[in-house]
Structure formats: C-alpha cells, structure tokens
Amino acid sequence: MRAAVLGLGAVGGFGCGVGDLENAVQNSIPSTRLVDMETIHGVLEVPGVTASVSPLEHKIAKRFLRRSTRFMQLAILGSLLALEDTGEQDGALEGRTGIILGTGYGATCNTLNFQALSPRDESSNISPTSFSHSVDNVAAASIAALLEKNTPNITINHFDMSVPLAFMTALSWLQSGRVDNVLVGCVDEFSKISAYHQSTFKGDGSGAQQCGIGVGEGSVFFVLAPEKGSEISYGHIREARTCAWSASAPEPENDCVYFWDHGFQASNTETLLRDSLGHAPSASYLGLYGYLPVGLGFALAIAALSRKNDWVYPSVEERGGHWGLQGHEPLDGRRIRCLRPGLAGEWGTVLLEP
Amino acid sequence: MKRFSPVAISGVGCLTALGHDLDQCMEAMFRGERNCGPPTRLSNPVSLDYPVFEVSPDFSSAQDREGSSGVRSVQLALTAVEEALRDARLSGPELQNRRVGICLGATVTGSLKHEGIPEAQGANKPEYLTPEQRFLLTSPVLGIANQYRASGPLQTIVTACSAGSDAIGLAAQWIQSGMCDLVLTGGVEELYEITYNGFVSLMNCDTRPCRPFDASRNGLNLGEGAGLLVLESEQALGQRGGRAKAFVWGYGNSSDAYHLTSPSPEGQGLRGAILEALEVSGVGPERIGFINAHGTGTLDNDALEASMFREIFPETPFFSTKGYTGHTLAAAGGIEAAFTVSCLERHHLPPSGGFSTPDPELPASPIQSSLKVRADFALSQTLAFGGINSVLVLGGEKEA
Numbered sequence: 001m002r003a004a005v006l007g008l009g010a011v012g013g014f015g016c017g018v019g020d021l022e023n024a025v026q027n028s029i030p031s032t033r034l035v036d037m038e039t040i041h042g043v044l045e046v047p048g049v050t051a052s053v054s055p056l057e058h059k060i061a062k063r064f065l066r067r068s069t070r071f072m073q074l075a076i077l078g079s080l081l082a083l084e085d086t087g088e089q090d091g092a093l094e095g096r097t098g099i100i101l102g103t104g105y106g107a108t109c110n111t112l113n114f115q116a117l118s119p120r121d122e123s124s125n126i127s128p129t130s131f132s133h134s135v136d137n138v139a140a141a142s143i144a145a146l147l148e149k150n151t152p153n154i155t156i157n158h159f160d161m162s163v164p165l166a167f168m169t170a171l172s173w174l175q176s177g178r179v180d181n182v183l184v185g186c187v188d189e190f191s192k193i194s195a196y197h198q199s200t201f202k203g204d205g206s207g208a209q210q211c212g213i214g215v216g217e218g219s220v221f222f223v224l225a226p227e228k229g230s231e232i233s234y235g236h237i238r239e240a241r242t243c244a245w246s247a248s249a250p251e252p253e254n255d256c257v258y259f260w261d262h263g264f265q266a267s268n269t270e271t272l273l274r275d276s277l278g279h280a281p282s283a284s285y286l287g288l289y290g291y292l293p294v295g296l297g298f299a300l301a302i303a304a305l306s307r308k309n310d311w312v313y314p315s316v317e318e319r320g321g322h323w324g325l326q327g328h329e330p331l332d333g334r335r336i337r338c339l340r341p342g343l344a345g346e347w348g349t350v351l352l353e354p
Numbered sequence: 355m356k357r358f359s360p361v362a363i364s365g366v367g368c369l370t371a372l373g374h375d376l377d378q379c380m381e382a383m384f385r386g387e388r389n390c391g392p393p394t395r396l397s398n399p400v401s402l403d404y405p406v407f408e409v410s411p412d413f414s415s416a417q418d419r420e421g422s423s424g425v426r427s428v429q430l431a432l433t434a435v436e437e438a439l440r441d442a443r444l445s446g447p448e449l450q451n452r453r454v455g456i457c458l459g460a461t462v463t464g465s466l467k468h469e470g471i472p473e474a475q476g477a478n479k480p481e482y483l484t485p486e487q488r489f490l491l492t493s494p495v496l497g498i499a500n501q502y503r504a505s506g507p508l509q510t511i512v513t514a515c516s517a518g519s520d521a522i523g524l525a526a527q528w529i530q531s532g533m534c535d536l537v538l539t540g541g542v543e544e545l546y547e548i549t550y551n552g553f554v555s556l557m558n559c560d561t562r563p564c565r566p567f568d569a570s571r572n573g574l575n576l577g578e579g580a581g582l583l584v585l586e587s588e589q590a591l592g593q594r595g596g597r598a599k600a601f602v603w604g605y606g607n608s609s610d611a612y613h614l615t616s617p618s619p620e621g622q623g624l625r626g627a628i629l630e631a632l633e634v635s636g637v638g639p640e641r642i643g644f645i646n647a648h649g650t651g652t653l654d655n656d657a658l659e660a661s662m663f664r665e666i667f668p669e670t671p672f673f674s675t676k677g678y679t680g681h682t683l684a685a686a687g688g689i690e691a692a693f694t695v696s697c698l699e700r701h702h703l704p705p706s707g708g709f710s711t712p713d714p715e716l717p718a719s720p721i722q723s724s725l726k727v728r729a730d731f732a733l734s735q736t737l738a739f740g741g742i743n744s745v746l747v748l749g750g751e752k753e754a
C-alpha cells in the first residue's frame with residue numbers, strides 16, 4: 001500500500017506555506033534567532049526558531065481565533081494550508097477524511113508544564129477554558145469542528161516517535177478503507193522549558209548556544225490518499241514505522257538519500273544509526289525548523305519538495321557546524337528515507353518514493 | 355470498509371479503587387461496593403468536596419521494583435500488565451522472542467507530568483528535568499517496554515477519555531497487519547491535581563458518589579487505575595497452545611465536530627463510531643447482548659447515550675461501571691474493556707453503579723440489578739473531550 005501525498009502545509013520559523021519553506025531550503029536560510037523569555041529568574045534570551053500564526057487571521061473567523069490557543073492555531077493553520085495546497089476548491093476533499101495528529105510536547109507545552117518556572121502557580125486556579133484547552137486532542141478536535149468532519153480522529157503523543165506513528169496509522173486507515181483520505185499533522189509549540197534548559201545548562205556541553213540549534217516550533221500537515229497510479233509531484237509514502245534498535249538496525253539502501261532529524265546532542269541511537277548507514281548520502285535541515293520532537297514531519301515536507309523539484313538541497317544544520325550534503329545535487333529518482341533517532345532506543349522512519 | 359478480522363484477547367489485567375485485580379474488581383461490583391472519598395494524595399486540590407475513587411496504596415510490588423521510576427502511572431500500568439500476562443499464561447522471558455508492541459491510552463504522562471518525579475530522582479526541583487527526561491521517566495509505555503524488553507512499536511494515544519478504547523482498536527490493527535505477534539494494550543490514569551482541579555472548574559463533578567443515568571445524577575467523580583489486554587495473533591497463540599478469552603471484533607471512532615467539552619446533542623459522532631464498529635465487525639445491533647456504557651453521571655453524556663441506545667439498541671441491556679470506579683479518563687476504555695470481557699465470560703452483568711431511580715427524561719435506563727446474560731457480543735464505548743467517540747465490539751467466540 002502506498003499513499004499519495006496530495007497536499008502539504010507548513011508553518012515554522014522559515015515562514016508560512018510551501019513557498020516559504022521551498023525558498024528557505026533552496027537558499028539554505030537558517031531560521032534561528034534570539035527569543036525573549038520571561039521566567040522567575042528574569043528575562044532570558046534564548047535561541048529559537050519560532051513561527052507566526054498571524055496568517056490565520058485571514059483564514060478563519062475571529063471568534064474561533066479568540067477561543068483558541070497557540071497550539072490549536074498552529075495546527076489549524078497547517079491543516080488549512082495543506083488543504084489549500086491540494087488545489088481542490090476551498091480545500092474541500094471528497095469522501096471521508098480522517099484526522100491524525102502527532103505531537104511531542106502536546107497542548108500543555110507552555111501552560112501547565114511551565115508552572116515550575118512561571119511567576120505564579122496556575123495549578124490551583126485553572127479556568128474551565130484553559131483546562132479544556134490542556135487536553136492533547138484539542139487541536140485535532142478543533143480541526144474536525146472547523147472542517148465539520150464526523151470521521152475518525154486520533155492524537156498520538158509519543159514524544160519523538162509521534163510522527164512515524166502518525167503516518168503508520170494513516171497508512172493503516174487508508175489500507176483498511178476506514179477513510180478515503182487522511183489529514184496527517186505534526187505540531188509542537190516552542191518549548192520554554194526546553195529553551196530554559198538549553199540556555200541555563202549550556203555549560204554541560206549540550207547548550208543550544210554552544211551548538212547553535214534553536215528550539216523550534218511549528219506545524220506541518222500532509223493530505224494523503226491511496227495511490228491511484230497517476231503522477232504525484234510530492235511522491236508517495238511507502239512505509240512508516242518505528243523500531244527498537246535492539247531488534248532491528250537499518251541496512252544501507254543504494255537507491256536512498258537519508259534525511260535526518262535529531263536532537264541537540266547525538267543520542268546513542270543516532271550514533272549507532274550513523275555507523276550502520278556508513279557513507280550513505282545524507283542531509284539534515286534542522287537549522288530551518290529547529291529542534292522539536294515532531295521535526296521528522298518537517299524533514300518529510302522537505303523530502304516532498306525535493307521529490308517535486310528533483311533536487312536534494314544542501315544541509316541546513318548547525319549542530320557543531322555543517323554536516324551532510326553541502327551542495328545541490330539531482331535526486332535522480334532516488335527514494336528519500338527520513339530518519340529520527342529516538343530518545344528511548346527507538347528509531348522512526350518514513351519512506352518517500354516517486 | 356474492510357471487515358475487521360477478529361483479534362484474540364488472551365489475557366486481561368485491571369486495577370481500580372474496587373481492587374487490585376480483575377476478579378477483585380468484579381466481585382466488588384457484584385457486591386455493590388463504592389470505595390470513594392475525599393482525595394488523599396493531591397498536593398494542591400482546589401477543594402476536598404468532590405469525592406474520588408483512589409486505588410489503595412498497597413497495590414503492587416511494582417512500587418518496589420528495581421529500576422522503577424516511582425511514577426504512579428507506570429506502577430499502575432505495570433501491575434495490570436503483570437496480571438494480564440499471568441492470565442495469558444505468558445512469562446516475561448517468553449515475550450523476548452516475539453514482536454511485542456505496546457499501545458496505551460494515557461493523559462498524565464510525558465510533558466504534563468512532574469509531580470512525584472523529583473522525589474523519585476532525588477532532585478530538588480522539577481524544573482531541572484527536561485521534557486525529554488520527563489518523557490523517559492513518566493511514560494507508562496516505556497515503563498512496560500523497559501520491564502519486558504519489548505521490541506515492537508510503542509505508542510501513546512492521547513484522545514483523553516476515549517484513549518484506552520482507541521489504543522485497543524489501533525493495537526488490534528497492528529496484529530491484523532502482521533506488524534506484531536502480541537500487543538499489550540489498554541489505558542492507564544492516575545489521579546492528578548491538574549485534572550482534579552480542572553474538572554472541578556468545569557463544574558461537572560458531583561459532591562456525592564456519582565449516579566450515572568439516575569434521575570438525581572449531578573456529575574461525575576474522578577477515578578484512577580489501569581486496564582490492560584494481551585492481544586495475540588492467531589499464529590502466535592496457536593504456536594504456544596494458548597487460549598483466547600475473547601476477541602476484538604470491531605472498532606469505530608468518530609468525531610462530533612461540535613464542541614470541546616460537550617457531546618453533540620444529535621450524537622453524530624457517537625452514532626458514527628457505533629455504526630463503524632458494527633459494520634467492520636459484521637455484527638448487527640440485534641446480536642449485541644449488552645453494552646458497557648460510558649455513563650459518567652453528567653447530564654449531557656447520559657442523555658446522549660440513552661438516546662442512542664433507544665435508537666440503535668432498543669432491547670439491549672446496558673450499564674455503567676463508573677459508579678464503582680469513578681471516571682478513570684484515559685484508563686476508562688481499558689478498564690471497561692476488561693470488565694466487558696469478564697462479563698462475557700461470566701454471563702453475568704453487575705447492576706449499573708449508583709443507579710436507583712429512572713430518569714423520566716431519558717428514553718432508556720440501565721439495569722438496576724445484576725443480570726444473567728448469555729451474550730455472543732458486547733459493546734464497550736467511551737466518549738471524550740474534543741467530541742471523540744470510540745466503540746469496541748468484543749465477542750466471546752471466533753465463529754460468528
């Protein structure tokens with residue numbers, strides 16, 4: 001079973017929409033900047049790759065915006081951009097559209113989670129609205145409400161493996177005929193607590209200011225449908241899976257280019273993966289979207305653009321200097337395997353084919 | 355839509371405020387026990403007026419296990435897994451040569467959770483833990499995977515109150531696709547001050563023990579616990595000479611697309627989830643022998659469910675177990691699936707917890723006394739924040 005990628009929507013530090021992402025990757029424009037962050041220890045300046053959700057003001061009613069959080073807005077914007085990108089009128093898709101969302105930090109990234117660093121303890125004074133917005137499936141539910149989709153709807157939060165798991169579920173749903181198409185999204189907010197750690201504890205060698213990677217945020221959505229045999233410029237997703245390193249290591253594939261997404265530091269799994277793949281052609285674009293648990297979704301979006309333009313772009317990565325492919329080269333019909341080494345000894349992958 | 359190939363349930367484990375294993379829970383339900391009281395473990399509750407169903411503190415040896423993170427959700431999950439594996443007659447080492455996946459519904463984990471971690475880790479302040487460290491320490495899925503060295507896919511579903519049912523439905527698909535030989539699946543939830551204070555803020559908690567579907571119902575009580583199933587492929591089960599206790603016959607999930615905290619009064623999402631589960635199972639509504647309802651005790655939830663039962667299952671007995679366990683949120687789907695399997699095996703349904711007076715406004719009422727039923731199939735359904743509805747069709751026989 002292969003799923004055709006019919007549409008793509010992305011918002012992040014690089015801008016808003018496929019055009020902005022394409023421009024950033026073609027011109028190797030890093031997106032990291034310094035972000036002010038208020039904490040009980042005062043204002044900190046931390047490296048970040050933050051997104052703007054202001055384009056949403058032109059897409060949905062103001063009352064809907066007022067009642068939504070940044071997490072929801074990132075998700076809604078990404079989903080609307082992906083639907084627009086399909087070229088269907090008003091982004092309307094025919095048939096049953098499933099909604100699957102993967103997130104690593106979830107809806108509480110900067111609210112309840114941040115209470116330990118916040119000037120006030122919010123846990124004993126939670127408003128009904130903030131509580132209902134703290135549930136991780138709030139973004140996928142809001143998208144369903146906006147699109148009026150009474151269809152299967154799932155949210156997965158398994159930190160850095162959420163993206164391959166979301167695509168794995170999407171392929172399964174399409175294969176079983178539960179849905180006619182799927183909107184798969186990957187969303188994370190800028191994590192203040194992560195930025196705080198990277199800033200405060202840089203002395204241990206893992207700090208973002210030392211390695212240059214900003215804490216990222218953004219949203220990337222894909223519209224998938226079963227393959228119908230026609231030419232699809234973004235390509236087709238052949239497989240998505242997660243594996244325990246102890247059970248299965250990847251074998252180098254001659255017809256593949258590897259797009260990496262990873263963390264601030266090379267985990268043991270990453271080191272093992274790199275050793276396993278040897279000198280296979282690899283690229284990383286972390287400098288465009290920053291470090292975030294759902295970064296693999298952005299790597300896959302860049303893979304879809306590479307597929308469309310038949311080019312592999314130079315790496316935009318700032319962890320300890322540049323790494324991977326340094327110049328443009330033709331893709332030449334090769335497949336792109338997007339890889340994410342996981343924290344817990346897993347690795348996740350999504351494979352994109354012509 | 356393709357038919358769902360039934361997936362064997364070879365073991366079940368469960369713990370709630372009723373007891374520390376499935377049999378204890380079932381026996382306590384048949385006795386009508388309701389062990390609820392003011393919260394005792396919350397560090398900063400906004401009020402003590404709203405009773406909860408807490409699991410008693412002496413629940414498990416998992417609390418003392420070497421390498422355990424000391425996080426309650428992980429301990430609850432490990433305790434239920436131990437029972438489920440025992441029930442399936444599987445030992446830990448036997449899992450290591452199989453493709454074992456873990457798929458759980460949970461809410462109080464990962465980036466949200468920090469209570470209990472500093473003490474467990476000897477740190478002074480929670481801010482010294484990164485989101486990555488929190489995830490590694492607090493994920494029940496990772497806790498189980500580390501304990502049993504699971505080598506298959508690991509997944510946490512966060513669809514709030516339907517997460518446990520969704521996890522089971524998705525896990526069954528892992529078996530059907532051949533991805534796994536065995537999946538440990540269900541849901542887990544611990545009582546936590548943010549969810550307690552949050553539900554109090556929504557003003558849908560009862561100050562008395564909850565009374566789902568009753569004329570006097572006035573809200574829910576929160577609970578905690580875990581419900582775990584062992585799902586196995588036919589081949590894996592056959593190879594080891596194991597026995598299926600029941601089967602997952604169907605799964606449906608559908609969104610209301612209506613409101614974040616209130617169910618759609620027309621019930622489009624719930625109806626869609628029920629009809630999908632029935633369609634993929636190939637089981638008509640007349641063959642459903644009983645329904646384990648979501649039945650929280652809130653006005654809107656119970657009215658919607660009663661209306662849907664009247665419409666689709668006019669003659670089918672139903673009950674809610676939340677009057678015995680409280681609303682265990684992400685664990686509810688796992689715990690109630692475990693109860694449903696036990697009811698199928700016992701051919702006996704407990705009286706609906708907390709129900710005594712039919713509500714004249716509702717078109718259907720649950721069973722008031724225990725009921726002997728020989729059912730081939732049953733429904734277990736959960737409704738969640740965000741308007742997500744999930745329904746499982748469970749059955750006792752492979753040949754329908």
